[in-house]
Amino acid sequence: MKWKIKQESKSRVQEEIGLYLLGFLAARSEIAGLHPFAAAVFAGSYLAGLGSWGLLAALILGIASTGEIGYCIKYAGIFIGMILIISCISGKNRTKNPILVAGIAGSMTLGIGILWLLTPWGSGQAVYLPIMEGVAAAGFSVILEQAFQVLHNHEDIMRSENLLSTLTLLAVVLWGIPLQVLQYFTLLQGVIYYLILYMAYRFGVAYGASVGTVCGVILAIRTHRVEWVAICVILSMAAGFLGEFGKTLETVGFLAMLGFLGFFYYPELLAAEALRGLLTAGILFVCTPKNYMTKRPVSGDRNDRETVQWERQAVIRKHIRDIAAVFNKLSRTFCQPAYMLQENGQAAGYATPVFARQMGEIGASLSQLSTTMEEPAVCNGKNQALLVQQLERQNIRVRQVTQVQGIYGRTEIYLLARTLHGRVVTTKEIAELISHCMDAPYRPVSSSRMILNREYHVVQFEEDVRYRYLTGVKRIAKDGQVVSGDNFSQMELKNGQLLMLLADGMGSGVEASRQSEQLVDLLEEMLEAGFRKESAIELLNELIAVQGQGEQFATMDMCMLDLYSGVGEFLKMGASATFIKRGDWMETIQSTTLPVGVREQTEIDAIRKKFYHGDMVIMVSDGVLDAILFENKEECLKELILETDTTNPQEMAEELLEKIQAMSKNQMRDDASILVLGIWRK
Incomplete structure (x- = not known):
C-alpha cells in the first residue's frame, strides 16, 4: 500500500x-x-x-x-x-x-x-x-x-x-520552443524529431502522421521552408510503420529515411547543427523508460467496439439457444406420449397446468438476459493503463479493454489484442497478468479462445473462483445386473457453481438406469441453461409424475456449491443421507420428502451449509446403506468414513465401497454408488 x-x-x-x-x-x-x-x-x-x-x-x-x-x-x-x-x-x-x-x-x-x-x-x-x-x-x-x-x-x-x-x-x-541554441544545436528540430519518434511509436501511424503534419507546418513557418511539411510527414509515417517492430528498428529506420532525404533532396538535414539535434533525439528516444512508452489502446475505433459488441451478443445468443434446446428436449421426451394419452381420453389438458407455472421462470430468465445487452462500458483508469503496460512488456498489443457485468453478475473483461514478433501466448498467461493488475483473480472463459497469436482476436476473462475441488466416484451394480440403476453428475456450471447430483431409478437394471439417466441429463441441461434449481426440479417432477402416473420415480440427491463464496445447498427428494466430514467432526443431512415423480405437487428438502478448507462431502445411494447389516446404518457409515484416513476423494470413494462390499460379503442387494467431493480454498 x-x-x-x-x-x-x-x-x-x-x-x-x-x-x-x-x-x-x-x-x-x-x-x-x-x-x-x-x-x-x-x-x-x-x-x-x-x-x-x-x-x-x-x-x-x-x-x-x-x-x-x-x-x-x-x-x-x-x-x-x-x-x-x-x-x-x-x-x-x-x-x-x-x-x-x-x-x-x-x-x-x-x-x-x-x-x-x-x-x-x-x-x-x-x-x-x-x-x-x-x-x-x-x-x-x-x-x-x-x-x-x-x-x-x-x-x-x-x-x-x-x-x-x-x-x-x-x-x-x-x-x-527556441529555433536554435548558441548556433550549435537546432533545439526545435531535435524536439520535433523526438516527438515524431515517440508519438508514432506509442500511438501508431495515424496519430504519428498527424503530429508530423503539425510539426512540419510549425517548422515551415519558423524557417520559411515549406519542404518541412513533406519531410516531417514522411518521417512520421516511416516511424509509425516500423514502430510495430520495436524502438530500435524504428530509430534505425527513421535515421535511414532522414539520411536518404538529406542526401538526395534536402542537404540541410545533414548539417552539423541538425545532426546534433537528431543524435540527441535518437538517444533520448532509445533511453526513454518503458513505462512512458506503453502503447495506448485506441478504444474509440468503431470497428473495434463493434467486434467486442458482436462477441458479447454471440455469447447471449448462445445462452438463449441453450434455453430453447432444453425446451425442445422436454418436448421430445414428454409431450409425444402425452398426446397419445389424449387420443385415448386419459390425460386431457395435460400440458396446460404443468407448463403454465413455468412461464414466470422463463420470463425471469429472459429479463435477466435483456439486462446484459446494454452497451458495455470501456474500462478506463490506472488499472487499465497498468494492464496495457504489463501486456506490452510481454509483446502483446492491446487495442481495446472492455469491462462489463456478466450474465451471472460476475465481472468480465474483454481484450481485443494480438501478439508481436510471431509469439504465441496462452490466455492462461494473460489471465495471470490481469489478476495482478486488477487486484482480483481472473481466468479465461471456457468458451473463449485459449491461444492468442499475431492476428487481432477478442479474448474473454471472468473473475476466478475462490475454491478448488476434487471429486471421486465409485459404483457397483446389484448382483445379477449388468447395468446400474444409479446415475450421477459432477460438473462445473457457467455461473461458477459446482453440481453434484446422484439419482437412483426405481428398481434396478436397464429401466431404472434409463429413468435416472433421464433425470440427470435433463437437470444438467436446465441448470446449465440458467434455470433456478428449484424450478427445474419442480418441472421435471410434474412431468415424470404425469407421464408415469405416479408409478415411475427416482430419488434425487443434489449438492450445489458456489465456488466463489464456499456456500453449498443440498436439495433432496427421497434420497439417502449425505455426510459432511470436517477433520474428526461429522454431520448428517437427512431427507424426509418423496422421490421425484411420485406426486405432481411435492416438497423439496433444501439445506444451506458453509464449507471450509479441507471439508469433504460424501453422497450415497440407497444400495450403500442397504448393504450395511447393522441396525443403525447411518452411524455405522459415519464410523467407516472417519476410519478412512485419506483426503483424496477418489480414494475415499473406493475404500468406502470396498468396506461396504466386505461387510455384505460381496452380495449387493441393490445398486450402490458413492460420490465424494473435496473442497479447498485457493
Whole structure:
C-alpha cells in the first residue's frame, strides 16, 4: 500500500512538472509582439482542474524568457483579473462553465490590452491587436481545456475532438520552443524529431502522421521552408510503420529515411547543427523508460467496439439457444406420449397446468438476459493503463479493454489484442497478468479462445473462483445386473457453481438406469441453461409424475456449491443421507420428502451449509446403506468414513465401497454408488 501511495505521489509530481513546462513554452509563443496563448492556457487548465499558482509562475517566467520584461506586468494583470472575476462569479460548489471562463479570459485580455496601448510599452501597437488577442484567448481557452482534460484523465486521444485539441496544444508549445541554441544545436528540430519518434511509436501511424503534419507546418513557418511539411510527414509515417517492430528498428529506420532525404533532396538535414539535434533525439528516444512508452489502446475505433459488441451478443445468443434446446428436449421426451394419452381420453389438458407455472421462470430468465445487452462500458483508469503496460512488456498489443457485468453478475473483461514478433501466448498467461493488475483473480472463459497469436482476436476473462475441488466416484451394480440403476453428475456450471447430483431409478437394471439417466441429463441441461434449481426440479417432477402416473420415480440427491463464496445447498427428494466430514467432526443431512415423480405437487428438502478448507462431502445411494447389516446404518457409515484416513476423494470413494462390499460379503442387494467431493480454498 505504501509503495502504491509513493507511486501515485510521484506520478502527480511528474504531471505537475510537465504541466509547468507546457505552460512555460506556451507562454513563449509570440505573435506580432503578443502572447495570446498565455491566458488561454491559464483558463483551459483551470477548467480542467489543473490551475495552480505554480502554473501562473511558469506562464510569467515563459513571457519573461522572451526578453520582454514589461509584458510580464501586462499578463500578470490579466491573470490576477481573471482570478478575481472567476472567484466572484463562480462559487466553490458551482459547476465550471467553459463559455463563461473563456469569455472572462477574452474580456480581460481585451481590456488590459486596450489599457496597455496607453503605456509607453504599448504605444506603438495597432489598435486592432488587442481585439484579435482577446478573441484568440477566448477561442483557444475552450480548445486547450479539452486538451488538458485528455492529458489529465488519460482519455482516448484518437477521438476527433481530442485529436484536434491535443494537436492544437502541441502546435502552441512547438511555437514557443527556441529555433536554435548558441548556433550549435537546432533545439526545435531535435524536439520535433523526438516527438515524431515517440508519438508514432506509442500511438501508431495515424496519430504519428498527424503530429508530423503539425510539426512540419510549425517548422515551415519558423524557417520559411515549406519542404518541412513533406519531410516531417514522411518521417512520421516511416516511424509509425516500423514502430510495430520495436524502438530500435524504428530509430534505425527513421535515421535511414532522414539520411536518404538529406542526401538526395534536402542537404540541410545533414548539417552539423541538425545532426546534433537528431543524435540527441535518437538517444533520448532509445533511453526513454518503458513505462512512458506503453502503447495506448485506441478504444474509440468503431470497428473495434463493434467486434467486442458482436462477441458479447454471440455469447447471449448462445445462452438463449441453450434455453430453447432444453425446451425442445422436454418436448421430445414428454409431450409425444402425452398426446397419445389424449387420443385415448386419459390425460386431457395435460400440458396446460404443468407448463403454465413455468412461464414466470422463463420470463425471469429472459429479463435477466435483456439486462446484459446494454452497451458495455470501456474500462478506463490506472488499472487499465497498468494492464496495457504489463501486456506490452510481454509483446502483446492491446487495442481495446472492455469491462462489463456478466450474465451471472460476475465481472468480465474483454481484450481485443494480438501478439508481436510471431509469439504465441496462452490466455492462461494473460489471465495471470490481469489478476495482478486488477487486484482480483481472473481466468479465461471456457468458451473463449485459449491461444492468442499475431492476428487481432477478442479474448474473454471472468473473475476466478475462490475454491478448488476434487471429486471421486465409485459404483457397483446389484448382483445379477449388468447395468446400474444409479446415475450421477459432477460438473462445473457457467455461473461458477459446482453440481453434484446422484439419482437412483426405481428398481434396478436397464429401466431404472434409463429413468435416472433421464433425470440427470435433463437437470444438467436446465441448470446449465440458467434455470433456478428449484424450478427445474419442480418441472421435471410434474412431468415424470404425469407421464408415469405416479408409478415411475427416482430419488434425487443434489449438492450445489458456489465456488466463489464456499456456500453449498443440498436439495433432496427421497434420497439417502449425505455426510459432511470436517477433520474428526461429522454431520448428517437427512431427507424426509418423496422421490421425484411420485406426486405432481411435492416438497423439496433444501439445506444451506458453509464449507471450509479441507471439508469433504460424501453422497450415497440407497444400495450403500442397504448393504450395511447393522441396525443403525447411518452411524455405522459415519464410523467407516472417519476410519478412512485419506483426503483424496477418489480414494475415499473406493475404500468406502470396498468396506461396504466386505461387510455384505460381496452380495449387493441393490445398486450402490458413492460420490465424494473435496473442497479447498485457493
